[in-house]
Amino acid sequence: MIPEHFQISFRPVAKSAAVVCASQVRISVLTSRLIRVEYSPTDRFEDRPSQVFWYRDQPVPSFEVQRTPDRLIITTEHLRLTYHLTARGLAKDTLSIEVFATQHTWTYGDQGERKNLRGTARTLDGVNGAVWLERGLFF
Numbered sequence: 593m594i595p596e597h598f599q600i601s602f603r604p605v606a607k608s609a610a611v612v613c614a615s616q617v618r619i620s621v622l623t624s625r626l627i628r629v630e631y632s633p634t635d636r637f638e639d640r641p642s643q644v645f646w647y648r649d650q651p652v653p654s655f656e657v658q659r660t661p662d663r664l665i666i667t668t669e670h671l672r673l674t675y676h677l678t679a680r681g682l683a684k685d686t687l688s689i690e691v692f693a694t695q696h697t698w699t700y701g702d703q704g705e706r707k708n709l710r711g712t713a714r715t716l717d718g719v720n721g722a723v724w725l726e727r728g729l730f731f
Contacts, residue, residue, distance in 0.1 A: 603649035604641035610652045614664050614677055624653045624668040627689070629675075631682045 606620040606628075613619075618637045620628040622645065630637045641648075658665040666673040670693065676686040687700035710725035 600646075602641040602646050604646060605639050606648040606650070607652050610650070612657055612664065612666055614659075614675065616679075616681060617664075617675060619664075619666060619673065619675070620648060621653055621655050621666060621668060622648055622650055624655070625670045627666070627668075627671070627673055629673075629682070629687065633681070 606622060610621045611618060612621070616631060616633055616635060618630045618632075620630075622628055626645075628645070628648070653668055655666055655668045658667075662677050664673075664675045664677060670691065672690045672692070674688050674690075678686055680686060682700050684699050684701045688697050690697045708727050711727065713719070713723045713725060716723070
């Protein structure tokens with residue numbers, strides 16, 4: 593049993609007003625610059641906290657949703673997400689995010705290796721010199 597003073601309270605579920613669903617995809621607009629995209633062929637999605645974002649229960653940012661028979665577009669102050677509704681799910685030609693400040697469009701699967709800030713090392717025990725880091729989330 594974990595002592596009460598070591599327990600952390602999580603709020604991992606985003607407000608319903610911040611969530612946009614389409615067939616096999618759930619998109620949570622967490623901030624005007626941060627969007628969580630989930631894909632599930634069975635429409636079952638994960639609501640537990642992740643290491644990266646424990647509190648998805650944030651104030652709902654301003655955003656617009658446009659739906660057509662074949663496309664879902666979500667626009668915030670800082671970006672525009674376009675998802676082409678298809679049985680193929682997430683792919684390079686189905687999901688893209690345009691970042692207004694940089695006028696760059698990211699597409700699903702882009703590696704962005706040159707500007708990737710890399711991840712973290714689990715431990716530095718026994719390290720003497722460079723440490724290999726996995727790809728990180730931020731560019």
